[in-house]
Amino acid sequence: MRSRSGLILPESLRQPSRRSLLQLGGLGLGAGFLAACSGPSVGSSDGGGNAETAAETDWSTTEPAEQITFMSLQQGTELEQELVAEFTAETGIVINHISGGGSYEELAQNFRASAGTGEQPDVAQASDVFWFQYLTSGNTIPVDRLLEHLEVEVDDFQEALYGDYEFEGQHWAVPYGRSTPMFYYNKAVWEAAGLPDRGPDTWTEFQEWSPQIQSVLPADGAAMGWSAPGPSNTAWTGQSIMWAHDAAFSHEWAWSLDTDEALWVGNFYRDAFHGPDAWSKVAVDPAAEFAAGLYGAITGSTGGIVSYREMLPTLGVAFMPGGTIPADAPRVPTGGNGLTISAPTPEKQLAGGMLLRHLTTPENSARWAVSTGYMPTRKAAIETETMQAAIAEVPDRQLPIDQLAITKVQDYARALLPGGDLLISEHFERIILSGEDAEPVFADLTNELQRAFEQNVEPHL
Amino acid sequence: MTSSLTRPGRATPAPAAAAADPGVDPRHRRPRRLGPTLLDGGLYVTLLIGTLVMAFPLIWMVLASFKTNAEISNLPLHLLPSSWDLDNFVAVANSIPLPRMVANSVAITAISTFLKVLLGLGCAYGLVFVEVPFKKFAFTVVLFTLLIPGQITIIPNYVLVASLDWTNTYAGIIVPGLASAFGTFLFRQQFMQLPRSLTEAAELDGAGHLRRLFQIVVPVSAPSIAAVTLVTIVGEWNEYLWPSLVAKSPELMTLPVGLTHLQDLEGVQNWGVLLAATTVVTVPMLVIFLFVQRRLVAGLTAGAVTG
Known part of the structure; x- marks a missing residue:
């Protein structure tokens, strides 16, 4: 079929549906x-x-x-x-x-x-x-x-x-x-800090270890280097910390960021980066900075098992740390x-x-x-x-x-909700970079998630 | 009308003959004021700092392209590589079809630039030298297109390209961007400065529009043409979003699109290889810029002062 201009158009463009136009939008x-x-x-x-x-x-x-x-x-x-x-x-x-x-x-x-x-x-x-x-x-x-x-x-x-x-x-x-995300640590740093050659069992245990770790690192280093806030970093690994403490971003399409456990995790993040006992820093290139000896540990994807070792022969690899739930309970995305x-x-x-x-x-x-x-x-x-x-x-x-x-299986809020990954990461940035309290941030995030759900998911269910 | 612009605080230099006049006692010569000297010094220091700030990342990029990943992330940082081997450049050539991507970038940049400049010249000539109704309105529309972010036109352009079956073709990459409002605007401003007598004399000699454009107007507008050409070359060479949407196969990919194939999503980013590839993309443009920067400045300021 030809259009008025004489162009031969594909089927989808002869009578463009509202859907196809919006898809392009x-x-x-x-x-x-x-x-x-x-x-x-x-x-x-x-x-x-x-x-x-x-x-x-x-x-x-x-x-x-x-x-x-x-x-x-x-x-x-x-x-x-x-x-x-x-x-x-x-x-x-x-x-x-x-x-x-x-x-x-x-x-x-x-x-x-x-x-x-x-x-x-x-x-x-x-x-x-x-x-x-x-x-x-x-x-x-x-x-x-x-x-x-x-x-x-x-x-x-x-x-x-x-x-x-x-x-x-x-x-x-x-x-x-x-x-899956893994916990990577520098065995040489662990040894110098007098720590056992293993990953921490829980995040609070790692927090307790952090002063010893930081004592053997450069002044501008930190016990933990985190990927610069952004999609697929903060939300992905953050999910694991949430789950480890019996919290979650959502249960199917019900948001669960207002629970005591979720708020505790949010403020745990805040205290990791801010205040006198801060033990974390944002890394632009976590792997390179970790290999250079700036951090005692980072979290990263499975691919690092081989490629990080090429840069850091003293690489240690462990499961993602746990929290308040039983050690064998699912907690890793x-x-x-x-x-x-x-x-x-x-x-x-x-x-x-x-x-x-x-x-x-x-x-x-x-x-x-x-x-x-x-x-x-x-x-x-x-x-x-x-x-x-x-x-x-x-x-x-x-x-x-x-x-x-x-x-x-990941929380719907991150994996299924269109743009959810980005929304979670953006709000976590307020906690990580600005040191805001979790409660107002998570309240805003819940509203944003709900709006995204109503606009982009609800019509299709 | 002419304007004589001198820098504030500096006397107009005396003619050389007067300066060398033996009748003037050197002791009575006007002493050079300290203010302008300090100002000059300050300006040079500022320029030097600015140059270093802008040049350092480029210098680092070129030097780091010879380093291993471990060397790049090593603390304390060392500016010079331990050895000047070409391993990273070899890795780039082995990872992506580099010769093909260079050829694509050169071809697409050359064709796009040539056609954009040609169309810009034609449009500007029409807006200045051809008497047509609604000329001013047409120029206003051209100007308004400069206010529209390029991203907004991506959707209709993509629909059109797909409907013409031009996805994954050179035509699909080149054609949608050919109308250059920037070129039309700059050429029009330049042509407005030209004395009408030039084209009128040619018209009396029986020259048509094309001959007037290419034999009279173009030669005297060389600086502006050089400027638009250079800006267009750089824009086309660095274009990423549109070619990445239209070019789906490596045979059509340009260098900026090809660079994304060197990213490692699972594991360590190989910065040495990435920086080597970036050097390959960047250096040609820098070299061109160095050779034609004077023309560029002259061309961009042509028509800026009206009498």
Whole structure:
């Protein structure tokens, strides 16, 4: 069909819906709020990815498409390109491998821009705080039936990782580049301070250790260096400290920042950075400054187990510290990205499912984990020769795998609420940088979260 | 009307002949006042500090591009690298298709700049030398577009580019940014300074608009053209957001977009490699700037003083 100007327009632009225009509008508002400004109810079919069609498709009579598009972060590592090439050699399905940008925010921005004009990729990476936005805008399909048809052993996925993508009884992605925060410390500093060679059991224990740690550090150092406040730093690791003290940002869509426990954590943060007994500093580049000997410890993602050690041979790795809850109770979030299917036709959806299956086989999961520093997303991957050899070389690689036993699905306020990650981080900045009391800050944050929920989530539920 | 501008507090220099006049007793020569000397000294010190503040990050970037990650974060910091090896530059070349990205950046910058300058010249010529109705209104509209943040036009531009099937094409990257309000404005101000007699004489000789533009107006407007060209080159070379949205495959990526592929989201940021890549992106522009900075200043101030 031609427009009045004679241009041949794609289907989505011939009669642009309010949704597609608003999707594009989101692009201009920054990736943090690229969420579904308007969109169909969960799983409805007027988006690019056709959830209802996927639910009704008879996969046994469907032939996979000959070519699909795969949008990944930075267009993938060398290994990812290798895995894609192997898939094409094995199945004959050509993958148009395209870049989603250099960060999770850019990836979401590029996805939304493409989806807004009906050109979304068939398979896309989605970070822990963006996959739900793809869902609410009708751009992804639930993968359960498709994976079942492809005989993918979903029970072999690490429960905590696969469970992150569950909503209303269906899974909307599979885990791919996944991580958890870890506690990293400098063994040389610990030794000089006369501390046992282990991570602290609780945050209050670390607070008690901090004077000894700071006594052996430079004057401008601190017991703990924290990532400069910002999305995916403060909110991600802050979640762990919240959970460890029996608090949370939210319970599903109910905000829980007004509890005594949550307020205690907020003020714990404040006192860590301000006052006579402060033991924390904001780091611009935590890893580099930690390696340079400015801090006794930092928290960081699993990838640091190998890469931090290259800079700091005396690296110690431990579980995230606990708090007031039992030591074996879940208290650590997972993060990173998963793979979603946003293809508009059953043929492309099937080909996309086949790509997901290939990228997440136990062997490929192990190769991916060893190459990138992410965690093996499959239980069987841990037993592969590839993974075992890597663990034998760096035994600390086993720690994040063991820590999975105390991980849990993230709070909706951070992971599902569009822009929630950013809102939490911005409000924590007031505590960390300005030393404000937690109560008024968390009251403001609760109001902001509620407003975001009413605007960006409630219409779709 | 001409204006003779002299710096306050400084006498107009006497002619050289008078200064060398043997009849003037050196003891009666007017003593040089201390104020201006101190002022000059203060200005030079301020300029020196300003230059250092602006230059130091660039110097650090270039020097750090030869350092290892451990060296960069080592305390106390050392300005010079321990060895001048090119490992980081090799790593950049191995990590991203550098030659292709350089070629893309050069091609897109050259084509965009050429077309932007050409369109700017044409628009400005029309606004000054061609009698058309609503000329002033048209110029006001052009000026108003300068007030609109570029981010606002991204959405309609992306819709248009997608509808033309231009995503992931050179046309998609180049075409939406071709209308240059800045160039049109600067050229128009420059052309307003030109005496009408120049173009009228050419018109009497039978020269058409194109000939008048390229044989009469353009040669006498060289400083302004150089300025607009340079500003456009820098803008196009450093453009990030639009190419990152439109160019999805590495074959089309420009250098600033390619740099993001060197980021490490899981683990340690390899600053040595990143700074080496940034040096590759930045140094060409710095070199161009150094060579044409005088032209740039002359061009940007052309038409600023009206008689």
